[in-house]
Amino acid sequence: MPTLxxxxxxxxxxxxxxxxxxxxxxxxxxxxxxxxxxxGAVGSCRLCAMKFEQGPVKGIEMACMVQAQDGMVVxxxxxxxxxxxxxxxxxxxxxxxxxxxxxxxxxxxxxxxxTIAGGHGIRRYRGKKRTWIxxxxxxxxxxxxxxxxxxxxxxxxxxxYCGGDDFGxxxxxxxxxxxxxxxxxxxSPFSGNLADVCPTGxxxxxxxxxxxxxxxxxxxxxICPHCSLGCSVxxxxxxxxxxxxxxGINRQTNGFFICDRGRFGYGHVNHPERPRTPKLQGADAxxxxxxxxxxxxxxxxxxxxxxxxxxxxxxxxxSLESLALLHDWAKQLGGARFCGDPxxxxxxxARQLTALLGSRARSLEDVRRSDCLLLVGSDPLNEAPLLxxxxxxxxxxxxxxxxxxPRPVELPCNFQRLSTGPEELPQRLExxxxxxxxxxxxxxxxxxxxxxxxxxLCGGGDLxxxxxxxQLAAAADHFGTGLFVTLGGPNSYGxxxxxxxxxxxxxxxxxxxxxxxxxxxxxENDPLADGPQRMARALGKLEFLLILDHAPNRLSRQADVxxxxxxxxxxxxxxxxxxGRMLSFSTVFNPGIPLGISSExxxxxxxxxxxxxxxxxxxxxxxxAQLRGExxxxxxxxxxxxxxxSRFAGLSLLDPDGEGQRVRGGGHPAGSHDQSFPHPAPEGxxxxxxxxxxxxxxxxxxxxxxxxAVQPDPQVLLHPETAAARGLKEGDTIALHTELETFSLxxxxxxxxxxxxxxxxxxxxTPLELxxxxxxxxxxxxxxxxxx
Amino acid sequence: xxxxxxxxxxxxxxxxxxxxEHPRELIIDLLRAIQEHHxxxxxxxxxxxxxxxGLSPLQVEEIATFYDKIFRRPVGxxxxxxxxxxxxxxxxxEQVAAHLQQKLGIGPGETTADGAFTLLPSCCLGxxxxxxxxxxxxxxxxxxxxxxxxxxxxxxxx
Numbered sequence: 001m002p003t004l005x006x007x008x009x010x011x012x013x014x015x016x017x018x019x020x021x022x023x024x025x026x027x028x029x030x031x032x033x034x035x036x037x038x039x040g041a042v043g044s045c046r047l048c049a050m051k052f053e054q055g056p057v058k059g060i061e062m063a064c065m066v067q068a069q070d071g072m073v074v075x076x077x078x079x080x081x082x083x084x085x086x087x088x089x090x091x092x093x094x095x096x097x098x099x100x101x102x103x104x105x106x107x108x109x110x111x112x113x114x115t116i117a118g119g120h121g122i123r124r125y126r127g128k129k130r131t132w133i134x135x136x137x138x139x140x141x142x143x144x145x146x147x148x149x150x151x152x153x154x155x156x157x158x159x160x161y162c163g164g165d166d167f168g169x170x171x172x173x174x175x176x177x178x179x180x181x182x183x184x185x186x187x188s189p190f191s192g193n194l195a196d197v198c199p200t201g202x203x204x205x206x207x208x209x210x211x212x213x214x215x216x217x218x219x220x221x222x223i224c225p226h227c228s229l230g231c232s233v234x235x236x237x238x239x240x241x242x243x244x245x246x247x248g249i250n251r252q253t254n255g256f257f258i259c260d261r262g263r264f265g266y267g268h269v270n271h272p273e274r275p276r277t278p279k280l281q282g283a284d285a286x287x288x289x290x291x292x293x294x295x296x297x298x299x300x301x302x303x304x305x306x307x308x309x310x311x312x313x314x315x316x317x318x319s320l321e322s323l324a325l326l327h328d329w330a331k332q333l334g335g336a337r338f339c340g341d342p343x344x345x346x347x348x349x350a351r352q353l354t355a356l357l358g359s360r361a362r363s364l365e366d367v368r369r370s371d372c373l374l375l376v377g378s379d380p381l382n383e384a385p386l387l388x389x390x391x392x393x394x395x396x397x398x399x400x401x402x403x404x405x406p407r408p409v410e411l412p413c414n415f416q417r418l419s420t421g422p423e424e425l426p427q428r429l430e431x432x433x434x435x436x437x438x439x440x441x442x443x444x445x446x447x448x449x450x451x452x453x454x455x456x457l458c459g460g461g462d463l464x465x466x467x468x469x470x471q472l473a474a475a476a477d478h479f480g481t482g483l484f485v486t487l488g489g490p491n492s493y494g495x496x497x498x499x500x501x502x503x504x505x506x507x508x509x510x511x512x513x514x515x516x517x518x519x520x521x522x523x524e525n526d527p528l529a530d531g532p533q534r535m536a537r538a539l540g541k542l543e544f545l546l547i548l549d550h551a552p553n554r555l556s557r558q559a560d561v562x563x564x565x566x567x568x569x570x571x572x573x574x575x576x577x578x579x580g581r582m583l584s585f586s587t588v589f590n591p592g593i594p595l596g597i598s599s600e601x602x603x604x605x606x607x608x609x610x611x612x613x614x615x616x617x618x619x620x621x622x623x624x625a626q627l628r629g630e631x632x633x634x635x636x637x638x639x640x641x642x643x644x645x646s647r648f649a650g651l652s653l654l655d656p657d658g659e660g661q662r663v664r665g666g667g668h669p670a671g672s673h674d675q676s677f678p679h680p681a682p683e684g685x686x687x688x689x690x691x692x693x694x695x696x697x698x699x700x701x702x703x704x705x706x707x708x709a710v711q712p713d714p715q716v717l718l719h720p721e722t723a724a725a726r727g728l729k730e731g732d733t734i735a736l737h738t739e740l741e742t743f744s745l746x747x748x749x750x751x752x753x754x755x756x757x758x759x760x761x762x763x764x765x766t767p768l769e770l771x772x773x774x775x776x777x778x779x780x781x782x783x784x785x786x787x788x
Numbered sequence: 789x790x791x792x793x794x795x796x797x798x799x800x801x802x803x804x805x806x807x808x809e810h811p812r813e814l815i816i817d818l819l820r821a822i823q824e825h826h827x828x829x830x831x832x833x834x835x836x837x838x839x840x841x842g843l844s845p846l847q848v849e850e851i852a853t854f855y856d857k858i859f860r861r862p863v864g865x866x867x868x869x870x871x872x873x874x875x876x877x878x879x880x881x882e883q884v885a886a887h888l889q890q891k892l893g894i895g896p897g898e899t900t901a902d903g904a905f906t907l908l909p910s911c912c913l914g915x916x917x918x919x920x921x922x923x924x925x926x927x928x929x930x931x932x933x934x935x936x937x938x939x940x941x942x943x944x945x946x
Contacts, residue, residue, distance in 0.1 A: 166846055168849075168850050170849055172855075172856075180846060181844070181845040
């Protein structure tokens, strides 16, 4: 812990801290471009010059390249150092155009700040500036190369940190160009980070180009709702429209970066078909009327048939506050049925995880620092992209990465692949911990896990399921490793904690079909898309259906009562991520029809009214409180929840800008599952495994127009050997007959996947949406057939 | 000249890349081999190099565009590199450049109408002792005078 003096102030910093960081700890900001906390220091921009007056280093040095040492006396205000910084920034600015008024970065431009901070205010250069022809880099990132000051942050982010290989730097000396070999979409799923790291307007977010000035945006710390990792994000809204999302900083979860699904999946908030008014059987209604009817029907059913005739179905995308109220309401009604997740497989997996995680819980930061990672049934880049990025950081530090998965999993780093069938995952895990077979292909893996200092077993909840997670936790116990399992949604963990050993959606379905459950309340879920397959039939048996949601919901017309709720960006609350970390988000803006829609691009409407058009959606917790006839605030809900359930202690003190806090104590696995008649697979059938993909699977992001351009085509994957054995070839249209549906898809061959398996992506608004992700279904394959 | 790389060389580089721990190190050799046969390196040459070495075209392009002796645009049958670095400048390099331009009727970076010569400035040819110097293809001409330049051009003209 060296102690040094900077500008007459003394500071003690951890070993390995550089002088620039030490100065930052004192609140002294020195202009810099190439240094970035996540990327490190390279000393290339020559801006952070300080004068080292006493101690082991003497003279003017780049502060980011000098490690803090005892006895150093450093000056940032030394005349010589200041003069040097002013000269360097003037050189950097030689070719920079005077286009700040039309530049999207204006107002949040680090170059503007650093130029002034560096002491360069007046341009002396009168020569010609070098100019470039820009490239079209696809739907996400806009390039304006003339503004480049060659700080190399983009390449260090895209190539070094994120592992992309289609973007880089070309040329030499004063004519370097940052871009692609040829125009085209940036291939990395982390390409959007270029807009965040570029200190000026070379790379900007194309989806909000020329829309807003940064100071006009309403911004607040929020949490990404597009997977279970709970990355910190800062959405920005203007004119009632969510216009962009940039990465927030949480050193325990995402660090400094987010994936393109999280960044460009925001369009669901502005969706033109988003339900914004309460509806009674599809017809618009007023709030008081709708609330009253819903309350009356539910109390009637509870009184007439009993509280067990009411089912309350939560969702992994609902906030902890809403779920807690829903859960509490079940008790208040005298024992209504509560379940936190409409998807039974994912629900059971999540509950199993909450019961077993305990002290094995690891964060993404722990993954980044791990020295041995075993991924079982986990496809990070498709299921939870930031996990892929964290795995890469571990690999860059020398960690071994091993993947056991039936899919052709890709990672942005080197790894070893052990292929396996989807139903064999639990067996593979069982073999891994058994000591009787020392010479199989898992023996090296065992040695690696034993020898590693910070090993972590990573899993995907979809493929592992309840049983697999149990096995994975047993393996983690056996080898003494950490555990990191991704789940279905941003609050799967919270929903699972509340569900405990209560019924799952399968059981609710059964009770609905048996006529035991007469009323269903769905909180922010679409049970037809994400519920059990027999949900459609079960819904027909209901007397009363109440839906609360903010996304266009298939049931919004069919429901007896539909109540519109707000999105994550339009409210505050808490989400519990896959490692049990409670993360709070704050309100970015209030709901309303975006002016861009209501005025059709013209002048905003000139009519005046006391209410905001389309401003009717209310936070789900508020709607639930009103349904219960109470007056609540999120603070009250949080205090009550932590008061009655000590696992959530600290909930009311969470800071949206903080790192969150793990729940204290675990949950319950779901009650024993009565495996209803496992249908024998028909002869000649293959298991069809439907899995999540980066774009097109996650419900909210699939509603974002910005992602339309990258929506994958529906297709089915087969191993070349399996295809050859059945006389099928690449590009064939093949008919797939499953118990649920018959449809056809185009065949693609992939040699990296497990043979004897059909692999398809769960794409929204296709027949594939109906399949539970991760659980294989027997499927007969035929040639030809109609359209998918 | 149309072929990017003859088959034997193609096979040779593939074998070499397979045996190498870091195929990246072959980028320059491969680009130069293509330039040798094709006169310059077109986009297809960059893509072929990437494919043989298992890299992305961009990773090859980064190297190809860094070095000014890898030509990414068509050049004349012979390339004249005249030195514009300090020793040559001090001994009349500017006059050499002017004479070359006047004699060939082209500016730096241009190719004569008959396709015989491309004129490129170069930062030091390593011939400071013989300054001012120029290089036509791989042949060095030092202590240049207008007469020597004329003779060299006459000799090198196909």
